Amino acid sequence: MNIEVISNALAGSLAGANAFPDVVRLLTAEGVESYRADLVRLEETFYMPDGRTHVEKMDFPPRGIGEHFSAAEVVSAIRASQAGECKYPEFLNRVMDAGTTSYVVYLSGRKAIYFGRKGEFHVEEFPRAKP
Numbered sequence: 001m002n003i004e005v006i007s008n009a010l011a012g013s014l015a016g017a018n019a020f021p022d023v024v025r026l027l028t029a030e031g032v033e034s035y036r037a038d039l040v041r042l043e044e045t046f047y048m049p050d051g052r053t054h055v056e057k058m059d060f061p062p063r064g065i066g067e068h069f070s071a072a073e074v075v076s077a078i079r080a081s082q083a084g085e086c087k088y089p090e091f092l093n094r095v096m097d098a099g100t101t102s103y104v105v106y107l108s109g110r111k112a113i114y115f116g117r118k119g120e121f122h123v124e125e126f127p128r129a130k131p
Contacts, residue, residue, distance in 0.1 A: 001048055005030050010044055010056050016087035024126075028107050036104045039065060039096055060092060066099035069116025073098035078124055 009026045012018035018026075027035065027046070035046045042058040077094035080086040086094070095103070095114065103114040110126040 001032070001046070001052055001054060002030050003054055006032070006046055006054060007056055011059065013088040014059055016089055018088070019084070020081060020088075024105075024107060033108050034104060034106045036102060038102045039092065040101050060089065063093070063096060065096045065101055065117070067117070069099035069118070069120035071098075071114075071120070071122040074100060074114050074122050075124070082127065 005026060009018060009023050013020075013023055031048055032046050033049045035044055037044050037058070042060055042062060044056050044058060046054045046056070074095050077086070077091050077098065080094070081088075081091045099116045099120070100114045101117055103112055105112045112124045112126075114122045114124070
């Protein structure tokens with residue numbers, strides 16, 4: 001696990017420079033199996049298949065999280081990100097407003113799960129690659 005690559009991938013995302021597919025490629029190349037973004041603590045934890053982990057603090061301004069989880073608003077933020085209409089900082093603001101307290105990205109499983117305060121969740125499969 002190359003901590004510098006992981007740290008740079010997160011920093012680039014928070015600066016709006018890295019798109020999600022680029023981050024997936026970088027982390028997958030480093031052997032990262034999954035990662036969890038804790039939006040309450042503003043930390044991301046990266047998990048390796050052998051049990052090793054690494055925690056990175058998110059350089060993102062603390063803010064409140066919406067009281068009610070809205071899967072529709074989470075999906076709207078995801079689609080805007082996929083279309084290149086919003087960068088990672090705006091995406092975070094949008095999913096936090098939608099009541100997301102954390103999300104887990106399963107790189108090997110090709111999906112992300114977004115969680116709300118009361119155990120609500122939304123499962124988002126990665127889009128299929130275009131031929």
